[in-house]
Amino acid sequence: MSKARKITLGTKEWADSNVNCYSGCSNNCKYCYAKKMAIRFNRKTNESWNEMVPNQKAIEKGYMKRKGRVMFPSSHDITEESLDNCLVVLEKLFKSGNNVLITTKPRFECIQVICKKFIKYKNLLQFRFTITSINNGLLEFWEPNAPLFEERLKSLKYAYEKGFKTSVSIEPFLDKNPFTLVEKLLPYITESIWVGKMNYMSSSNINVNDKKYYYSIYEINSNKNLLEITKKALKFGKIIRLKDSIFNSLGLNKLKRN
Numbered sequence: 001m002s003k004a005r006k007i008t009l010g011t012k013e014w015a016d017s018n019v020n021c022y023s024g025c026s027n028n029c030k031y032c033y034a035k036k037m038a039i040r041f042n043r044k045t046n047e048s049w050n051e052m053v054p055n056q057k058a059i060e061k062g063y064m065k066r067k068g069r070v071m072f073p074s075s076h077d078i079t080e081e082s083l084d085n086c087l088v089v090l091e092k093l094f095k096s097g098n099n100v101l102i103t104t105k106p107r108f109e110c111i112q113v114i115c116k117k118f119i120k121y122k123n124l125l126q127f128r129f130t131i132t133s134i135n136n137g138l139l140e141f142w143e144p145n146a147p148l149f150e151e152r153l154k155s156l157k158y159a160y161e162k163g164f165k166t167s168v169s170i171e172p173f174l175d176k177n178p179f180t181l182v183e184k185l186l187p188y189i190t191e192s193i194w195v196g197k198m199n200y201m202s203s204s205n206i207n208v209n210d211k212k213y214y215y216s217i218y219e220i221n222s223n224k225n226l227l228e229i230t231k232k233a234l235k236f237g238k239i240i241r242l243k244d245s246i247f248n249s250l251g252l253n254k255l256k257r258n
């Protein structure tokens with residue numbers, strides 16, 4: 001019997017370590033796994049998750065050069081409220097020579113500030129903007145306090161035009177066919193576009209009107225649709241990267257190009 005393939009999930013597919021400097025995240029996404037874990041371990045409640053509390057220890061400490069790539073942040077976002085402290089931590093990471101993957105549902109003003117402040121660390125910085133749909137109705141439902149599509153696209157264009165390394169995470173993809181979105185993003189990508197499925201959704205406070213959103217996820221996560229996505233991805237070449245969760249659902253070995 002062949003040895004089971006090791007599945008890497010979530011952020012481990014992208015970086016060797018994570019840094020965060022807040023607890024809680026005002027975006028309050030309904031599929032947030034960090035929120036689920038924070039509630040399970042009594043660090044937050046369903047109501048308090050969207051309050052972003054600075055972690056002074058993480059903000060004030062020093063950061064040495066780490067092995068491999070560092071992802072910042074992974075369990076909160078860079079918002080107008082958290083920007084100043086995020087800049088403090090990012091500066092320490094860059095000054096120590098770390099390669100940093102900045103992952104965010106981008107707010108244009110924050111991206112402008114980051115680009116201006118860290119222009120000299122351009123070679124150490126890659127942006128990975130999470131843009132999960134072109135449909136603002138879906139974004140407003142699943143990611144209630146995050147920026148709308150137009151602001152995220154504007155941020156991507158800005159970072160690209162300033163000469164930064166750019167990539168996008170379409171995880172979780174919220175449109176049945178994520179390739180309409182892919183086509184819009186491609187001109188502004190220097191690295192990769194990652195497509196992943198929704199692995200978790202909160203079932204708290206669902207009302208009758210919300211049910212259609214949940215049912216649609218079952219449909220777009222069906223094996224039939226995932227298979228269609230793996231086929232379409234091949235046409236785009238190496239720039240499209242499918243996350244392990246898709247291959248895992250289909251019982252397929254990851255394609256070599258990933």
Ligand code: SF4
Nearest residue numbers: 025028029032075076
């Ligand atoms: S942006 Fe990320 S950390 Fe924040 S609520 Fe959404 S999924 Fe959670």
